[in-house]
Structure formats: structure tokens, C-alpha cells
Amino acid sequence: MADQSTDRIEEDNPSPAASLRLETLKGCTSPVATLLFLCNGEAMHFTYIIERGADMSVLRQSAATRLNGSITPEVRVSSGLSANNVCSIGTCQLIAVFPRATIEVLFTVVADDVMPATLDAIIG
Numbered sequence: 001m002a003d004q005s006t007d008r009i010e011e012d013n014p015s016p017a018a019s020l021r022l023e024t025l026k027g028c029t030s031p032v033a034t035l036l037f038l039c040n041g042e043a044m045h046f047t048y049i050i051e052r053g054a055d056m057s058v059l060r061q062s063a064a065t066r067l068n069g070s071i072t073p074e075v076r077v078s079s080g081l082s083a084n085n086v087c088s089i090g091t092c093q094l095i096a097v098f099p100r101a102t103i104e105v106l107f108t109v110v111a112d113d114v115m116p117a118t119l120d121a122i123i124g
Helices: 004-012 061-066
Strands: 019-021 032-039 042-050 057-060 090-097 102-110 121-123
Touching: 042 061, 057 061, 061 102
Parallel strands: 019 090, 042 121, 057 102
Antiparallel strands: 032 042, 057 121, 090 102
């Protein structure tokens, strides 16, 4: 269930289709975190990594669809995600709610086979 601050963000800024509450477990040393949440009454999961050195944030296409994110078609060629250059499908703007900050993240959306199967997003 979303708290009041998340509800307020969604009402005040309806442009992103989804809001994510991203929290890490106290004492967790793994850089990968999994978020479990309810979306329209359905249990969902979202696995992400925060990469401080990344130049962009990347989201797999199926995760954008699961989150009801609106994908704006835009082709970007990127390197560093795999051995070859990768063409994006588009961009998707989401609100990420962390314990101490709320930010809008512009994700570059890529085909599912570009990302590891266990990862939905890289937040840079």
C-alpha cells in the first residue's frame, strides 16, 4: 500500500505512469535489490541495481510494460551493456521513491534479451 507521500506525488505529477518505492534492506550488502509491491491489486516484483558510475538508467521492456510505463519511441545506441552496441526501444519516465529522496528517472528502454534475465533495471 502506498503512503501519503507517494499518493501526493502521483496526484501532483501524473506524467509518469508508475511510482516505485525503492528500499534496501538494513544490513544488505548485495548491490542488487528486489522490490515487492502491489500494482492494481496484483503482486509485482522489480529487481534493480544502482550503478553510480552509469551514464544512464536502463529498463527492460517487459518491466516498463508491467509497470504501465509509457514508452516514448526513441532510438539510442549505447555501449557497455553487452559486448556489442545496443539500440534502445525508447524512453520511459518513472518516479522512484527512495527512503531519503524522491526522483524522476528517465530510463532508456531496451529489449529484454539485452539485460540479464534476473534484472529489471539499472539505475544510474
